[in-house]
Amino acid sequence: MLGQPTTSGASSLSMALREHGLHFFRSAVGTILPGPMLKRALVLETTTGCPRLVLRDQPFELKRNLYLVGFGKAVLGMAAAAEDILGEHLVRGVISVPHGIQETLQYRGLREMLLKPQSRILAMEGAKNNLPDRDALKAASAIQDLAEGLTAEDLLLVLISGGGSALLPAPIPPVTLEEKATITRLLASKGATIQELNTLRKALSLLKGGGLARFAYPAQVLSLILSDVIGDPLDIIASGPTVASSHSIQDCFQILTKYNLLNDLPESVQTVLSGSVTEHGTPQDFHHVCNVVIGSNRLALEEAKRQAENLGYLSVLLSDGVCGEVSTVAQLYSLLIQLVCLSTIRVSRNDSLKDKVRGALSNLVEELAIPRLDLMDALKTLQESHGDMPICLLAGGETTVHLQGKGKGGRNQELALRVALELHKAKSTAEGNYLERCEVAFLSGGTDGQDGPTEAAGAFCSQALVEEAEQEGFIVEDFLSNNDSYTFFSQFQSGRHLLMTGLTGTNVMDIHTVLIRAKGS
Structure with missing residues (x-):
């Protein structure tokens, strides 16, 4: 379970880096749990003559006119x-939530995340393994029916979080659920980003791309959003059901061309994208909608940073926008770890090696174009402030995996394993023995507690992991070539490197943690 930390102060520095990484991850997730976030954003005022719902200082009068979907x-x-919060003021609600989540949360004792026994909100489960299915389609239809029945006197509270795209499937006829899922799966297998995936989803959906808000018109729509997308773009999170789309059909064709899928489109998809199906509903200015982001990856990272500083770490938040193919991002983290060890821990006086690593790192930073990332400024901060303090580097975002094999894993587990392999390669060179003088722990975890189709949230690694695996007969490259990171981590050392949290009930992308300290400190 995700509890509060039990350690504090410099005395806990004797703990293993792995335990600290887990500690910071749990603290980060704890601060973006849905209940506390929603209660910070939404207030019910009953002291005035007419009860009011206040959202970010904007009041809305309640007259038995409040409905909810999510x-x-x-x-x-x-x-x-x-x-x-709402109590008797809520008339009715319908939410679409992941398959099995109510039973899971009940089993884990997280009753604060469960609806009351006589709730006015109907919870419909679907999207098993985060894939749109018939159950999710039924839930989407129920949500559409509720929205369509509203009037100008009504308020619709919309709750949105990551995973919403799969839980709100309503393809535009004649596209079928299976056809839309196939296109999405093909794009994902080729390494398409969440922005690209959701651009296509919006174009093929009745409810996404502002469709839900159009169905709800003329009712007032109040949308509370927990962001799982880099930069918090409102029209991409859950494919923007309450936001006008910023993308065109031409954008869809460019994405399909990029991944060589134009010739694989079903006729129904071609029909919709060709514009022969007229977009339904009005209006286009969305003046009746109020969208508010109440939680994000950066909020989680800032809490992890506070926890690291409380434990005596010199902590730097690098970026909440880490993206790119997982193998390239692994190289970035490996080079960053090497440069920190060379520049800050001062384990080597090899200036030529330092310049070589710095040059390679700069090239990767330019290639990945990660927003809000200034590594050189971060390194300067570390060099000026370090002393003998251990170092914690924090980042978040969402990488992509170009599937080439048929193994079992997830982007976080594969990232951790690839970082371990890159560090092993660096350590194996003639000039790489300096890494032996540092303790390094890298953690990559999904804040929702589930990494791909596995029960793990992610994984840990160290610079010694690959060497230890080889001694036990594990060939890391073979697992990676088959995208089989989960199998590796579950078999190697009895799965002790897996990050196991169970479903957390929240979702703000992934958290990456790099912990470094000189051996013996």
Whole structure:
């Protein structure tokens, strides 16, 4: 379970880096749990003559006119908190939540994330393994029906979190659910980003790309959003059901061309993208919608940074926008670890090696174009402030995996394993023995507690992991070539490197943690 830390102060520095990494991850997730976030954003005022719902200082009068819909991995907890706040003022609600989540949260004792026994909110489960299915389609239809029945006197509270795209499937006819899922799966297998995936989803959906808001018109729509997308773009999170799309059909064709899928489109998809199906509903200016982001990856990272500083780490938040193919991002983290060890821990006086690593790192930073990332400024901060303090580097975002094999894994586990392999390669060179003088731990984990189709949230690694694996007969490259990171981590050392949290009930992308200290410190 994700509890509060039990350690504090410099005395806990004797703990293993791995335990600290887990500690910071749990603290980060704890601060973006749906209940506390929603209660910070939404206030019910009853002291005036007419009760009011206040959202970010904007009041809305309540006259038995409040309805609720929601969809996403964190929405069950958000709805439970909303139910506590709204009480009798809520008339009716429908939410679409992941398959099995109510039983899982009940089993884990997280009752605060569950609806009341006589709730006015209907929770419909679907999207098993985060894939749109018939159950999710039924839930989307129920949400559409509720929205269509509203009037100008009504308020619709919309709760949105990551995973909402799969939980709100409503393809534009004649596209079928299976056809839309096939296109999405093909794009994902080729390494398409969440922005690219959701651009296509919006174009093929009745409810995404502002469709839900159009169905709800003329009712006032209040949308509370937990972001799982880099930069918090409102029209990409859950494919923007309450936001006008910023993308065109031409953008869709460019994406399909990029991944060589134009010739693989079903006729129905071609029909919709060709514009022969008229977009439904009005209006286009969305003046009746109020969208508010109440939680994000940066909020989680800032809490992890506070926890690291409390434990005596010199901590730097690098970026909440890490993206790119997982193998390239692994190289970035490996080079960063090497440069920190060379420049800050001062384990080597090899200036030529330092310049070589710095040059390679700069090239990768330019190639990945990660937003809000200034590594050289971060290194300067570390060099000026370091002393003998251990170092914690924090980042977040979402990488992509270009599937080449048929193994079992997830982007976080594969990233951790690839970082371990890159560090092993660096350590194996004639000039790489300096890494032996540092303790290094790298953690990559999904804040929703589930990495790909596995029960793990992610994984840990150290610079010694590959060497230890080889001694036990594991060939890391073979597992990676088959995208089989979960199998490796579950078999190697009895799975001790796996990050196991169970479903957390929230979702703000991934958290990456790099912990470094000189041996013996």
